[in-house]
Amino acid sequence: MAERIVIDPITRIEGHLRVEIEVKDGIITDAYSAGTMVRGIETILKGRDPRDAWAFVGRVCGVCTSTHSLTSVRTVENALGISVPPNAELIRNLMANALYIQDHVVHFYVLHALDWVDVVSALSGDPAEASQIAQSISSWPKSSVGYFAEVKKRLRNFVESGQLGIFANGYWGHKAYKLPPAVNLMAVAHYLEALEFQKELVKVHTIFGGKNPHPNYLVGGVPCSINIDEANAVNAERLAFVGKLFEDAKTFVEQVYIPDLLAIASFYKSDWGAIGGGLTNYLSFGDFPTNGYNNPESFKMPRGVILGRDLSKVHEVQADDPSQIQEFVNNSWYEYSKGDGVGLHPWEGETKLNYTGPKPPYDHLDVSQKYSWVKTPRWKGNAMEVGPLSRMLVGYASGREDYKEVIESTLKTLDVPVEALFSTLGRTAARGLETKLTCDWALGFYQQLLDNIKNGDSRTQNNEKWEPESWPETAKGIGMVEAPRGALSHFIVINQRKIENYQLVVPTTWNASPRDPEGKRSAYEESLIGTPVADPNIPLEVLRTIHSFDPCLACAVHVYDENGSHVHEFKTY
Amino acid sequence: MEKKQPSFYEEVRAEGITRKDFLKFCATMTAFMGIEASGIGQVVKALETKPRLPVIWFHFQECTCCSESFIRASHPIAASIVLDKISLDYQETLMAASGVQAEEAYKTVMEKFPGEYIVMVEGSIPTENEAYCCIGGRSALQILEEAVANSKAVVAWGNCASAGCVQAASPNPTGAQPVHKVISGKPVINVQGCPPIADVMAGVVVHLLTFDRIPQLDNLGRPKAFYSRRVHDTCYRRANFDAGLFVESFDDEGAKKGYCLYKMGCKGPVTYNSCGIIKWNDGTSYPIQSGHPCIGCAEAGFWDNGPFYQRLPSFAGFGIETTADKIGVGLGVATAAGIAGHAIVTNIRKHREITNTQEAASESETTNS
Numbered sequence: 001m002a003e004r005i006v007i008d009p010i011t012r013i014e015g016h017l018r019v020e021i022e023v024k025d026g027i028i029t030d031a032y033s034a035g036t037m038v039r040g041i042e043t044i045l046k047g048r049d050p051r052d053a054w055a056f057v058g059r060v061c062g063v064c065t066s067t068h069s070l071t072s073v074r075t076v077e078n079a080l081g082i083s084v085p086p087n088a089e090l091i092r093n094l095m096a097n098a099l100y101i102q103d104h105v106v107h108f109y110v111l112h113a114l115d116w117v118d119v120v121s122a123l124s125g126d127p128a129e130a131s132q133i134a135q136s137i138s139s140w141p142k143s144s145v146g147y148f149a150e151v152k153k154r155l156r157n158f159v160e161s162g163q164l165g166i167f168a169n170g171y172w173g174h175k176a177y178k179l180p181p182a183v184n185l186m187a188v189a190h191y192l193e194a195l196e197f198q199k200e201l202v203k204v205h206t207i208f209g210g211k212n213p214h215p216n217y218l219v220g221g222v223p224c225s226i227n228i229d230e231a232n233a234v235n236a237e238r239l240a241f242v243g244k245l246f247e248d249a250k251t252f253v254e255q256v257y258i259p260d261l262l263a264i265a266s267f268y269k270s271d272w273g274a275i276g277g278g279l280t281n282y283l284s285f286g287d288f289p290t291n292g293y294n295n296p297e298s299f300k301m302p303r304g305v306i307l308g309r310d311l312s313k314v315h316e317v318q319a320d321d322p323s324q325i326q327e328f329v330n331n332s333w334y335e336y337s338k339g340d341g342v343g344l345h346p347w348e349g350e351t352k353l354n355y356t357g358p359k360p361p362y363d364h365l366d367v368s369q370k371y372s373w374v375k376t377p378r379w380k381g382n383a384m385e386v387g388p389l390s391r392m393l394v395g396y397a398s399g400r401e402d403y404k405e406v407i408e409s410t411l412k413t414l415d416v417p418v419e420a421l422f423s424t425l426g427r428t429a430a431r432g433l434e435t436k437l438t439c440d441w442a443l444g445f446y447q448q449l450l451d452n453i454k455n456g457d458s459r460t461q462n463n464e465k466w467e468p469e470s471w472p473e474t475a476k477g478i479g480m481v482e483a484p485r486g487a488l489s490h491f492i493v494i495n496q497r498k499i500e501n502y503q504l505v506v507p508t509t510w511n512a513s514p515r516d517p518e519g520k521r522s523a524y525e526e527s528l529i530g531t532p533v534a535d536p537n538i539p540l541e542v543l544r545t546i547h548s549f550d551p552c553l554a555c556a557v558h559v560y561d562e563n564g565s566h567v568h569e570f571k572t573y
Numbered sequence: 574m575e576k577k578q579p580s581f582y583e584e585v586r587a588e589g590i591t592r593k594d595f596l597k598f599c600a601t602m603t604a605f606m607g608i609e610a611s612g613i614g615q616v617v618k619a620l621e622t623k624p625r626l627p628v629i630w631f632h633f634q635e636c637t638c639c640s641e642s643f644i645r646a647s648h649p650i651a652a653s654i655v656l657d658k659i660s661l662d663y664q665e666t667l668m669a670a671s672g673v674q675a676e677e678a679y680k681t682v683m684e685k686f687p688g689e690y691i692v693m694v695e696g697s698i699p700t701e702n703e704a705y706c707c708i709g710g711r712s713a714l715q716i717l718e719e720a721v722a723n724s725k726a727v728v729a730w731g732n733c734a735s736a737g738c739v740q741a742a743s744p745n746p747t748g749a750q751p752v753h754k755v756i757s758g759k760p761v762i763n764v765q766g767c768p769p770i771a772d773v774m775a776g777v778v779v780h781l782l783t784f785d786r787i788p789q790l791d792n793l794g795r796p797k798a799f800y801s802r803r804v805h806d807t808c809y810r811r812a813n814f815d816a817g818l819f820v821e822s823f824d825d826e827g828a829k830k831g832y833c834l835y836k837m838g839c840k841g842p843v844t845y846n847s848c849g850i851i852k853w854n855d856g857t858s859y860p861i862q863s864g865h866p867c868i869g870c871a872e873a874g875f876w877d878n879g880p881f882y883q884r885l886p887s888f889a890g891f892g893i894e895t896t897a898d899k900i901g902v903g904l905g906v907a908t909a910a911g912i913a914g915h916a917i918v919t920n921i922r923k924h925r926e927i928t929n930t931q932e933a934a935s936e937s938e939t940t941n942s
Contacts, residue, residue, distance in 0.1 A: 006672065008708065008709045008710060009665055009676075009708050009709060010671050011665045011666070011668050011669075011671045012666065012667070012668070012669075013666075014636075014637045015632075015637070016706065016707070018709075036707040036708065037633070037705065037706040037707070038699075038706070039634050039739075039740035039746075039747060039749070040740060040746030040747050041740065043744065044739065044740070044743065044744070044745075044876075049880040049881075049882070051881070051882055052880055055881060056876070059636050059738065059739040061637070062635075062637045062638020062639070062640075062641050063636075063637045063641060065638060065641065110667065111666075163627075163660040163662070164662075165660050165661045165662060166661055166664055166667045166668045166669060167668075167669050168668070168669075168670065168678045168681075169670035169675065169677055169678050170669030170670050170674075171669070171674075195644060198644070199645040199646070199771075199854070199855070202645065202854060203854050203855065203857045205854075206854040206858045206863070207858055208863060209865070210853065210858055210859055210860030210861070210862065210863035210864075210865055211853040211854065211858070211859060211860055212853065213638040213642055213645075213768055214767060214768065214870075216863065216868075218823060221823070221824065222864075223823060223863060223864040223865035224863045224864040224865075225823075226829075230829060230830055232810070232830060232862070233829050233830075233864070353702075353746070355702055355704045355705075357704060359703075360703055360704055360707050360710060360711050360712040361710050361711040361712070361715060362707075363710060364710075459824065461823040463822050463823060466823070538674075539671075539672070554635065554636045554637065
């Protein structure tokens, strides 16, 4: 008989996620993913100044901080027909690059590593062996025997204190941990280094946006001005600072993150390169424009859809086509006026909170009814996976040389076939490879910014349509961003210069949603089916796959406004 | 046999931090907390000898920006406080365990250290329907009430836990409430901001460790050390305000020279925070320095204080409209008319000094090139 296991809270994620699994004979036979917190930010946006929206939606998430703000300014600019100066596009790209690198590094070490790395085993790691391994895979300078001996000593002192803090009650000693003690020791050392590293690169946000988390954005460009002859603006010192931060990031990624990823993957590839693949459909909106957002062909990261893992064809995405993206609430705690079986495009979206679950405290959710605050989006009726794996696959299938190079060399290094990408480990590896690409793009954008300034262009803002008097009576827009966690889109309806409707379809909404009316599972649920679980009470294997998606639940759960409205004009990308 | 908990000092020494660095850190923290220099010894002694403070950190209706800010603490030792100088026994973003193992972690603290542990809260609490935020099948309110009952004090991180933040903005669809509105009988420290500045968070923790009591709070429950000055009063662009030099539109000449952002809607004059003093991310910058007006994120209800880009009509203590308009926009006319009044004259003089210096600088550059 199948056993029902509840994992709640799922930790080392953003937000509140609950997973219920059914296990039979040591294998997961069914899975349910539920978002258990709701705030209602879209409702709050109603009636406000569209130029303020970036700040509100920025607070949807403080982990992928800035990504909703960027989406929001793109959305408003799309509705009002505003194009931003080249420097603003470059600065936005640099801020997004900084987020990708910082967020992916934090995910790998702080949120995901403890699923693969046994901290207690590191206590018996031999520093000499750790040093030898580290030096064999990387030229990172902190790899001496003395260094690892010191880390080991710190760790031992910590454990002997009897207060394990964040490491308390971990799954240490679980037989699914496969790394030798010395590799665990190396990884723990890099966990601590990553914590130090992450607070540096975000200074790119602070320089251009004044703070992090939650840097400032501006409709029409970016708030910072460039003046190389002024201490109070982005000048040579500030630019040099940005350059150094990205150079350091590239070094860390190439000398620590990627070698660690490959080393750890080599111990887990035989099983985790085949577990957790889940859905076979992948969606990417693409990003990092090099010639204005209206030219998707200029993106560093291409747009497209892959269906049925067929890498020979990339399908076109048209987010403003109402027949392509639809959202369902048949299993979510909302109700639609036309009945809960229909799907609605976000511009026609409706909201009504309708909690029908058990009154807390409860032991189980009734999964035959509504069971989550996350809605269920579909692309042409298909459940889609979004995120780094989807982007890498779309880039690879689109024939992009930089994508092909990193993917093929990695498959060769690990000696695995391309099918290994469709797995938990493939998802985790894709995130690392994408980080490597992003480092190179960032340095390119940085150089272009310097060249522009050198050539006399210091503009960072387009004020032509700043004043609401210059806007049409009504407008409608879409903004898309590839957030670190996947395809993100915002939809706005402006009426009488105020927000009439504002809606978000977020990466984790795609991935973490409950079943659609046809009973089709979304990415998290599907990816868990068939996963072996050694001990149902210590479900480490579930965490590996769920964490490989990098969940962000605050993003995924939100409320839609009641009135879809009819507006005459909108621009398409 | 259970070992004695090591003190903060023993911890940092074990991590390879030198005594010199440790003392430097104590001095910095003492300065941040507004304690006189003679208090440094007290900070040093407390951190050297006190055992680690057990902490339970909850996430409710929030975006995790407070946790993210916390791990950005700029001083190396402040970063290490986050991990293990306090005993961070339950923190969903960082902890290894999930599910029942995670819940056990905070229940253990509640059993082992009644009256000694600190509850830190990130996020607001929904009151419209408790099911709007559940963890492990229990509501935020149930979890919070139980944990607070035997705690020593409560730290409300950020605007969500202090004032409800964005989800409490009109019409507050989930009935989101700050911590101090839903619990009673325990001191609550409201560490404001969206998020609070990392080093302010570290400063509050060190205060708790050092003095074994909560810091002095203002009438809104905010630590006076960090929230007793307006951003406006500590702003490095303040001289431009006094001189009537304003940015009139984003990226204009004034913006390129770092003029005052008051007319662009800056809420610095009504916002109490340490942005101008401590700044963000290791002192790198703060919103105004990077060209954007302060949006007032450390104040309760700031989301509903009018559009962000609309200038404040007036604020206490300053005839702001007079100053901004007459000095700024109407400068030439005002000067010709020979307006009396010392303050105004001083401001005009300042205005001239600043503009003359800048003109001289740009002239000399023209000559050079």
